[in-house]
Amino acid sequence: MPIYRAPVKDQLFLLNDVLNIGQYSNLPGFADATPDLVNAILDEAAKFCENELQPINHSGDQEGCTRHEDGSVTTPKGFKEAYEKFVEGGWAGLTQDPEYGGQGLPHVLGFCLEEMMVSANHSFAMYNGLAAGAIAAINIDGSDELKNKFLPPMIEGRWTGTMNLTEPHCGTDLGLLRTKAEPQEDGSYKVTGTKIFISAGEHDLAENIIHLVLARLPDAPKGVKGISLFLVPKVMVDDEGTLGDRNGVVCGSIEEKMGIHGNSTCVLNYDGATGYLIGEANKGLRSMFIMMNAARIGVGIQGLSHSEVSYQNAVDYAKDRIQGRSLKGAATPDKPADPIIVHPDVRRMLMNSKSFNEAARNAALWCGLLVDLSHKAETEEERQWADDMVSLMTPVIKGVFTDRGFENAVNAQQVFGGHGYIAEHGMEQFVRDSRICQIYEGTNGIQALDLVGRKLGANGGRGMQAFFKYATEVREAAKGDDRLRPFTDALGAGLKDLQAATMWLMQNGMANPDNAGAGSVAYMHLFGHVLLGLMWTKMAKVSADALDAGTDDPTFYETKLVTGRYYMKRRMPETGALLAELEAGADEVMALDAANF
Template sequence: MPIYRAPVKDMNFILNEVLNIGKYSNLPGYSEVSPDLVSAILEEGAKFCENELQPLNYSGDREGCTRHDDGSVTTPKGFKEAYAKFVEGGWSGLTQSPEYGGQGLPHVLGFCFEEMMISSNHAFAMYPGLSAGAMAAISIDGSDEQKQKFLPKMVEGTWTGTMNLTEPHCGTDLGMLRTKAEPQADGSYKISGTKIFISAGDHDLSENIIHLVLARTPDAPGGVKGISLFIVPKYTVNEDGSVGEFNNVNTASIEEKMGIHGNSTCVLNYDGAKGYLIGELNKGLRSMFIMMNAARIGVGMQGLANSEVAYQNAAEYARDRIQGRSLTGPKNADGPADPIIVHPDVRRMLMNAKAFNEASRAASLWCGVLVDLMHSAETEEERQWAEDMVGLLTPIIKGVFTDRGFEYCVSSQQVFGGHGYIAEHGMEQFVRDARIAQIYEGANGIQALDLVGRKLPANGGRAVQAFFKYAAEVRESAKGDDRLRPFTDALGSGLKDLTQATMWLMQNGMANPDNAGAASTPYMHLFGHVLLGLMWTQMAKVAADALDAGTGDASFYENKIATGRYYVKRRMPEIKALLAEIETGAEDVMALDAANF
């Protein structure tokens, strides 16, 4: 059966040594976050995920969720009890505002716990993950009355949340949605329509589910300009805050899916359900994107988390599985064969995953700090810089991390050979579960288009220029140390090629938008390599300085440098091929008539 060990040591290294979160003591939530407290929170989170969630992952996948004749939905055996322990442990409110009962800790700690949850049980992690997105939207765009009515119970975890966008006839093109919102005399709206693919749409974990639903009023303008966002609880909420009557939100079915079977992905019918406008009328996409941007970073972390647990199992198997002899002579002379970890191609697969996991973890946690900075930094300049960085990095984290995460789940399965195809080892589940992350919350092609079409030109290219400046400063700080030359050389070369690719898009994308579209995915992956190379340069510099100081675990730091060196020397050369692909333009992509496909 599969195993999982939360990477607490690596998280502590990134938080305390690379990101040095102690320097943000002036920010809300950071003042009391000492290294000891961080370590204690991570250790407790690891215990919960390893002991409560991971044992349910395989069984939850096999059992799945069940819709009953009365329309109610139950989750797999053990999920309800595990969720009760999740609530009891206060995990739902870890980073939420103390005003509504949360602990107010930094978002970056929430990112750590989120990774652990996903690695241990992806399907379970989606229930609180959707709630977090809904809470973010209500916290920012909800009225004071709505905040007081819904947030305390959601922060506590007694109520959960969802986001409802997709309909049978429209996914990405939300301007086509048909769900109606008819205004009522009491200021509420009657919501009618069908939503599909609604993760955590119905279940038995919480006493109420707070749906956030996109709909349009009868006199709304067409397209995306006529979309509004509504809070629609499964059960109405009484004046005293207690749960009231059923609100005509009916579960028509549970989707039959490739993976994440332990999460109830539902078709929901809204049959005149009572809803409440959140934010401004016809400005619902703005509010929904608060949820979607948070969710996209979370989905990017699903790529990392699935890759991490798949890698851990592959490494364990490679150390134990005896098969063949080393090309350079027996390494297990007393046995009939050597463990397969002696074979270079097995190591290649493991190193690809390990090097990606550690760098993407650093990038994700850096983004967590940036989220805190953009909300709470002392100066407008700092807040703007952090907001620019988060906006720029979000499609890269979502698109690149899920593409690579799936790739490394597959290669980790490959380490097992035929055993990887057999369900009991759990590897095929990791592959199936990871696949969805490339699709939902905006398919990865959409992320690439968002990057090149919106994020690059925004504010005259302010965000990408800020990234170039920051990366150049990191590279400069690491120069002069021969141990770090592979990192600084690769980062310097990558930045040069990324600049060239960006200039090519500026010059050719405007002239022919298909050039931008054809270049978007290779550009996103080129940028992803530079981002991870930047993270490796930072981590290698910290590790080298620690070795010089003679502090900490020397083996850990030496391994960190060796793993990073693998990435910059073996993976970052892909940048040259991606640049060449970008500069070929769209002509060959668009050459065939549609009928010839």
């Protein structure tokens, strides 16, 4: 059976040594995040994820969710009890607004918890993950009445939430959606339509489920300019917050999926369900993107989570499984064969995962810190810089981390050989579960188009210019130390390729948009390599300084340097190939007539 060990030590290294979150103790939320409290939170989160969530992951996958004749849904055995402990532990409100009952701690700590929960049990983590996105949208665009009525029980975890975008005939192209919202005399709306692929759409974990639903008003303009967002509770709520009758929304079926079987992905039928407008009429897409952007970073973290847990299991197996001999001679002559971790190709797969995991974790937590700074930094200039970085990195983190997360889960399965294909070891579940991360919250192709079509040119390219400046500063700070030359040299080469790719897109993408479309995924992954190389350069500088200063754990920092050098020498050179792919343009991609495929 699979195992999971939360990477608390590595998270603390990043929070304290690399990100140095203590320097922000003057900002709201950070003042309470003392080192002792942070240690305690991560330790308790690790215990909850390892002891409560991980043991029901495999069984939850095997059992799945059950829909009953009345449309109600039962989650797998152990999920309800685990969710009660999740609520009792106060985990749902860890980073939420104190005005509505949250603890108000930094988002960067919430990202640590997200990684642990998904590694331990992706399906379970989604129930609260969707609620967090709904909370964000209500808190930003909801009326005071809606906030006061719905946010406290959602932040407490007694109620969960969903986002309802997709319909049977439309996915990414939301301009085609047909769900209708009819205004009522009391200011509410009657929502009618069908939504599909609704994660956590119906379940038995919480007292109520708050659906955020995109729909059209009767006089709405066509296309995306005529979409509004509505809050539609599963169970009606009176002015005192007391639950009443069921609303007109029911689960029509549970989708039969490749993975995440423990999460109830539903078809939801709305039949005159009472809803309440969030934000302005016909401006619902803007409100929904509050959820989408938060969710996209969260999905990127899911890619990291699957890479981490699959890596851990593959390492344990590689150390125990004996087969063949080392190419240099018997490594364990007292045994009939050597453990497979002696074989270079096994190590290649493990090192690809390890070197990705540690850099991706750094990037994710840096992004979490920037989310905090975009709201809480002292100056407008700092807040704008942080917001620009988050906006730029969101499609990269979502797209690259989930592509690599799936790739690393497949390679970890490969380490197991035939045993990886058998359900008993859990590796095939990691592969199946990780696959959805490349698809939902906007497919990775859409992320790449968002990056090259919107984010690069936003505000006159301000965010991209700021990224290049910051990366150059990090590189310059690491120069002069021979131990760090593999990092500074490779980062410099990657930055040169990224700058060339950016200029090529500026020169060729406008003239022929297909050039941008054909090269967008290559550009996104090129950017991803540079981002991860930047993270490794930062970690390497901190590790080298720690070794110079003297440390009780030199092996930890020495291992960082070795792992980072692997990434910089073995993976960063891929930027050159990605640049060549981008510069090949769209001609060959678009040459065939559709009939000739």
